[in-house]
Amino acid sequence: MTDAATIRAQLPATPRELVQGCQDELIAGLMEYVSHPSVSATGEGFPAATDVAVEEVKRAGLTPSVLVGKGRPLVVGHRAGPAGAPHVLLYGHYDVQPAGPRERWDSEPFTPVLRDGRIWGRGTGDNKGQHYAHLQALRLFDEHIGALPCTVTVLLDGEEEIGSPTLADTLRAHRDLFDCDLVVWSDRSVHESGEWCVSHGVRGMLQLRIGATGPSRPLHSGNFGNVAPNPAWQLVQALASLKDPSGRVLVEGFDDGREPLSDADRAAFAALPLNLQEVLGDIGLTEMDPAFNGLSFYERLADRPTLTINGITTGDVDRTIIPDTAEAGVDIRLTAGQDPQTVFERVAAHLRAHAPEVTVTMVGGVPASRTSIDNPHTPRVARAISRVTGRDPLLIPAYGGTLPDWVFTGILGVPSIGLPLANADQANHAPNENLRVDYFLDATAICMELLLELGA
Known part of the structure; x- marks a missing residue:
């Protein structure tokens, strides 16, 4: 097989020039791909959406397969590279x-x-446009050279938008298909400044429901006030017991196991551009949460767990009643080293001691994931970006949000690097989701350069 250096020499033009030469075709192909609904939460567009993803994998020159588990299928594509070349797993999701x-x-x-x-x-930035850039990079190698610079497996998740509930079990059941050296996932956005970036981790998440039950039906507050216990009061008192007035979490051992940021991580965060007043002004605030005074913006997002009340459901603000039930949704964003089950047990123990009348249920839990920023692959990913853009990317130790990255670092036991390919204002999950054409075209060229760098 042809090695990466020979493949680069045999290309009729640079990756960016090749992409520019077929940009109309690339744009039209992405628009056609996005036109097929694939909503995992409701099933809209399935099972046809899986077939569409399979066809795109075929067009990229890969051998496709479909892994069917208990949920929406995973679509996989594979093609071998030169003997001895590294094996990269490219992860994206075709659900929206x-x-x-x-x-x-x-x-x-x-x-x-x-x-x-x-x-x-819908799906332009999150995530069809991003993994479509990878697929088109593969297709261009196939059409111009008939070979890849390294071995590639593409993994397209059909359930990322609902938490990838079956991904871990499916990977365990088909471990041999994903025996790779590196995972590169493309999701989220470039840095808020518009600069391209390389990411090395995400926080985990624990989702809880905390509830209280009162009378068998809503009651007249005048006829039964001071007689019937009020589950709304029981719930808010239980929630209040979790933090002190300054915002400090009171659950014993809440952040035990947390792996602190390394000196290299802190240096990378310090190098990131940040206009804090602009960020706060955009969300209608003038200062950050005082509970974490002394920590920088990025340390708050990557180096500490959170405890967030997402919403409370009880009663009726237009009726004078004692409600019969009250429930709160709570999420805890976890940092590297924290186990979701252990944190849940500590929260549950706290509530048993301080609010025994409420119930707490674990809805879901995903561990955090972090790859060392000093790993040997990051310089190659960074060079792929700079070859196309002429600028060095920002290096981000970890994001504050959550992705199923732990299945790669935890189950497969390999480094996992994020290469976001969408504009920061993509409006993912919101109306008018979009993908900037210039980012999409550069992303496709970057994906070609990535494979050349990894195979070199």
């Missing part, structure tokens, strides 16, 4: 969020349009 209220969109969510230098439609 529900469109939401149609009246809040400027165009039909699943009829993509090209306007103002952007492709508008």
Whole structure:
């Protein structure tokens, strides 16, 4: 087989020039791909959406397979590279969020349009446009050379938008298919500044429901006030017991196991551009949470767990009643080293001691994941970006959000690096989701350079 250096020499032009030469075809292909709904939460577009993803994998020159488990299928593609070349697993997801209220969109969510230098439609940025860039990079190698610089497996998740509930079990059951040296996932956005970046981890998440039950039905507050216990009061008192007035979490051992940031991580965070007042102003605030004074913006997002009340459901603000039930949704974002089950047990023990009248249920839990920023692959990924853009990317130790990255670092036991390929204002999960065309075209060229760098 041809090695990476020979493949680069045999290409008729640079990756960026090749992409520019077929940009109309690439844009049209992505718009066609986005036009097929694939909403995992509701099933809209399935099972046809899986077939569409399989066809795109075939067009990229890979041998496709479909892994069917208890949920939406995984679509896998594989092609061997030169003997001795590394094996990279490229992860994305072909499912998308529900469109939401149609009246809040400027165009039909699943009829993509090209306007103002952007492709508008559900799934453009999250995540079809991002993994489509990888697939088109593979297709261009196939068409121009008939070979790849390294061995590639593409993994397209059909359930990422609902938490990838079956991904871990499916990977364990088919471990031999994913025996790779490195995972590169493309999701989320470039840095808020617009600069390209390379990411090395995400926080985990623990989701809880905390509930209280009172009378068998809602009661007249005048006829039964001071007689019937009020589950709404029981719930808010239970929630209040979790933090002191300053915002410090009171659950014993809440952040035990947390792996602190390394000196290299802290240096990388310090190098990231940040206009804090602009960030706060954009969300209508003037200062950060005082409970974490002394910590920087990025340390708060990557180096500490959170405890967040997402919402409370009880009673009726328009009726004078004692409600019969009260429930709160709570999430805890976990840092590297924390186990979701252990944290749940500590929260449950705290509530048993301080609010025994409430119940707490674990809805779901995903561990955090972190790859050392000093790993040998990051310089290659960074060079792929700089070859196309002429600029060195930002290095991000970890994101504050959550992705199923732990299945790669935990189950497969390999480094996992994030290569976000969408613009920061993509409006993912919101109306008018979009992908900037210039980012998409550069992303496709970067994906070609990535394989050349990894195979070199």
